[in-house]
Amino acid sequence: MLTLWGNIESGNVYKVRLxxxxxxxxxxxxxxxxxxDEPATAAFRAVNPIGKVPAVRLEDGRVLGESGAILQFFANGTRFWPDDAWGQAEVLRWMFFEQYSHEPALAVNRYIRRFMAGRDAFDEERLRRNHLRGERALQVMEDRLAMADWLVGDGPTIADLALYPYTDLAEEGGFPLAPYPGIRRWLARMAEQPGHFPMRQETAVEVLGFTA
Amino acid sequence: MLTLWGNIESGNVYKVRLxxxxxxxxxxxxxxxxxxDEPATAAFRAVNPIGKVPAVRLEDGRVLGESGAILQFFANGTRFWPDDAWGQAEVLRWMFFEQYSHEPALAVNRYIRRFMAGRDAFDEERLRRNHLRGERALQVMEDRLAMADWLVGDGPTIADLALYPYTDLAEEGGFPLAPYPGIRRWLARMAEQPGHFPMRQETAVEVLGFTA
Incomplete structure (x- = not known):
């Protein structure tokens, strides 16, 4: 059986679970x-040297990290990863956009607002700058989703999956979605996919504790 | 002929040129x-809505952004992108690591130190935090390159290409490479590849100005 390291509150982990x-x-x-800070421990770095969740272990013992790489590995050969070279490049374009321009704004502001005990002046300035970056990222998505059902092609791909969690959680990061009707329709479309479930619903066959 | 939008001082642009x-x-x-700030202009966003270089135009007029997506598109079908699913996933793992954990530390600190006119207390704190993140990223690379010639498999791939520019420029960002002998051997190996050239050497057939 597949093993997944990660917490249920992580959008990056949710991508793999979904x-x-x-x-x-x-x-x-x-x-x-x-x-x-369990991902930073020596025990977890022995699993994933980068010290980040998610990480997955295949049945043969091989371990893979980075949500984007995990998505591509499991989607390869399915309808969620295009057959053609241009479609693949467009999917990766959205996935790199997510990791560089979207997640560091939307997910980080959610993390600061929701999980950080105390905030200092540096954190307040990060929130402010990330807010501007996040609004730009949402507008880039809106420009596509105002005129198309999916980010690439005619059906859902791992590009949609990669963008879904932290867009769905945007309001927890201080980004109201009212100004983005295309995004809201797309979120509803994603929630109608067979196999969909909300992030905080457990889907593992068993859950084990991590011991550092 | 292919068209590339970007400046010669950008490591992300250099990846594509290389x-x-x-x-x-x-x-x-x-x-x-x-x-x-030319990438943020409306004129450039009409080319690449994300407002970032590099962007490329194919001969048939299609435009692609995000260095990682561009690398994968052009490497597809060559020896720089593995044939097998696991090799592809490992290449993408390093490429997402670069964009999320390496470039935002090494490239951003280089940018602040080299190109920003004035620094405030916020920038100083960013430099300090990014320095710690960058040292961790370099150690992850060193752990691999101390025991292997290339990041994935037995020859260079676009994983090496994606990590090369900002690792080679690390000292401009305040990261001396003396503690990383595996990385230094790998940098030398990269510089011996056929077709290699240093970043600031022009390789375009012609260079046009950008008009916003």
Whole structure:
């Protein structure tokens, strides 16, 4: 059975859980708590040297990190990863956009607002700058989704999956979605996909604690 | 002929120029100046809605953005993008690591130190935090390159290409490479590849100015 390291409150972990649900793949989950800095421990770095969740272990023991790489590996050969070179490049374009221009604004502001105990002047300035970056990222998505159902092509791909969690959680990061009707329709469309479930619903066959 | 939007001082632009040189592909370059915020202009956003260089135009007029997506598109079908699913996932793992954990530390600190006119207390704190993140990223690379010639498999791939520019420029960002002998050997190996050239050497057939 597949093993997933990560916490249920992480959008990056949710991406993998959602793809596996779309594909009907069972997994066990090892709960690694970001708020206690468990990903940075030596014990977790022995699993994933980058010290970040999610990480996954295949049945043959190989381990893979980085949500984008995990999505591409499991989507390869399915309808969620295009066959043609141009479609693949467009999917990766959205996925790199998400990791560089979207997640560091939307997810980081959500993390600061929701999980950080105290904020100093530096954090307040990060929130302010990230807010501007996040609004630009949402507008880039809106420009596409105002005129198309999906980010690439005519059906859902791992580009949609990669952008879904932190867009769906945008309001927790201080980004109201009222000004983005295309995004709101797309979020509703994603929630209608077979195998969909909300982030905080457990989907693992078993959940194990992480011991550093 | 291929068209590339970007400035010669950008490591992200250099990645594309270097792959095209490895592959023997000619291009013209439209010089877009980041220090004058030209990527953020409406004229450039009409080319690439994300407002970032590099962007490329194919001969048939299609435009692609995000260095990682551009690298994958042009490497597809060559020895720089593996044939097998696991190799592809490992390449993408390093490329997402670069964009999320490496470039935002090494490239951003280089940018602040080299190109920003004035620094305030916020910038000093960014430099300090990014320095810690950058040292961790370099150590992750060193752990691999201490025992292997290339990041994935037995030869250079676009994973090496994606990590090369800002690792080679690390000292401009305040990261001495003396503690990383594996990285230094790998940098030398990269510089020996056929088609290699240093970043600030012009390789475009023609260079056009950008007009906003």
């Amino acid at each position: 793809l596996w649900s779309w594909l009907g793949l069972a997994h066990r989950r090892i709960d690694v708590d970001q708020t206690r | 792959l095209w040189s490895w592959l023997g592909l000619a291009h013209r370059r439209i010089d877009v100046d980041q220090t004058r």
